[in-house]
Every structure is written in C-alpha cells, then in structure tokens.
Amino acid sequence: MKILIIEDEPSLGRFLEKGLQQAGYSITLSKDGIEGQNLAASGNFDLILLDLMLPGMNGFDILSNLRAFSISTPVIICSALSSTEQVVQGLDMGAVDYIKKPFDWDELLARIRVIQKKITHQESSILTINDLSLDIIGRKVSRGGKEIKLTAKEFILLEYLARNVNRIVSKNQIMEHVWDLDFDPGSNLVEVHMYQLRKKIDKEFEYPLIETVIGLGYTLKGIKS
Structure with a gap:
C-alpha cells in the first residue's frame, strides 16, 4: 500500500x-x-x-x-x-x-x-499464485502451506511482483514502487533484496516462481487464483 x-x-x-x-x-x-x-x-x-x-x-x-x-x-x-x-x-x-x-x-x-x-473489499485480500499465498491485510506469506517470514520491504516487493504476475517489471519500476527512488544505475539495492526474497520464496521448493529476465527485469510466473 x-x-x-x-x-x-x-x-x-x-x-x-x-x-x-x-x-x-x-x-x-x-x-x-x-x-x-x-x-x-x-x-x-x-x-x-x-x-x-x-x-x-x-x-x-x-x-x-x-x-x-x-x-x-x-x-x-x-x-x-x-x-x-x-x-x-x-x-x-x-x-x-x-x-x-x-x-x-x-x-x-x-x-x-x-x-x-x-x-481491498472488491477483491480478495489474499493473493494466490500457484502454491504461494499472500495475505495483504495480515502481511503474511506462505508457500505450500509453509509460513515464510519476510521483512517489510521484502513483502512490498513480493506483493508488487504478485500484482504484476507474468509481467516483466524493470529495476527502475521496482525502485520507484518499493523505495520511491529514482533509478540509480550503480545501486544494487534491488538485486540484494531480490536475492534474499528468492532464497525465502524459491530455494526450498520444487520449482522457482521468480525469474530474472536478462536486460529487462524480473517476473513472477504462475497461475493467479
């Protein structure tokens, strides 16, 4: 929000x-x-x-x-x-x-x-992509029924990806949405947070949801329900 x-x-x-x-x-x-x-x-x-x-x-x-x-x-x-x-x-x-x-x-x-x-009344406060679930109001995340602890910034980042499921979002878009910052080509802020998020969301599971699209940005792939 x-x-x-x-x-x-x-x-x-x-x-x-x-x-x-x-x-x-x-x-x-x-x-x-x-x-x-x-x-x-x-x-x-x-x-x-x-x-x-x-x-x-x-x-x-x-x-x-x-x-x-x-x-x-x-x-x-x-x-x-x-x-x-x-x-x-x-x-x-x-x-x-x-x-x-x-x-x-x-x-x-x-x-x-x-x-x-x-x-969020007109839409569910729960975002579900494949086996990933985000409770927008309760600020809770789980995958495959397993609760995942995220920092506040990691949650905002994941929510942004989830709301743009199957779309490529650029580093610039992420910087503006999550940190309200103009794009700084020399900053690795997005990469560091994305690395930590992927460790929590994807590492211990059968298949990854978050993908890097070289030269363009990142995407969260899956079926929204």
Missing part, C-alpha cells in the same frame, strides 16, 4: 514516515502544500495523510482541488484544527476520516487498516 504524507512539521513527518515504513507501507513524504498536491494528483497513491496548515497551499484547498478533478484517492485529515465545524468541513469535502493531533499511534494504524480493508 502506497501512502502519501503531506505534513510540514519536520519531526512529525519523519516519525510518520519511519513508523509507517516499519509497519510495511511504502511512503512518500511532502512538506509543502503545492508539492503535495502535485504528487497527490498523479494518482499513484492508495491513501493520503493530509495536514491542513501547510506552506504554499492549505489542506482544504488541496482536498477541494483533488475532488474537483475526480481524483478519488482516500484522504485522512490529520490536523490540530479540531473544532466541530472544521471536522465537518473536511468530511463534507471528501475526506474519509479526520484524526485530531496529537493522536495515538495505534489508533492511526487502526484507521489506516480500515481504509486498506475498504480498498
């Missing part, structure tokens, strides 16, 4: 970014209203955590502009503005939730999980 955080307070922004990454989410952090709106308008995110008091453009204007252009990405407003009128305004403008600062960390995670469940 890719989350955009639009928050200008440096310490809170870093806290949210680190904590949500550790929880297994792919995070992009913006500290400016205009930049945040441009990122949100790309439509590349599953959820937006939106502050209201921002430099460049306030959160209400961002939300209004997104909905005016039919960008329906779920938005949770996270703000110190906590009057009933402000909460009602945010919800009426199209936010799916409103959490008042300071907030409890576990409560924020629970609210994010609610949105995640709604996003």
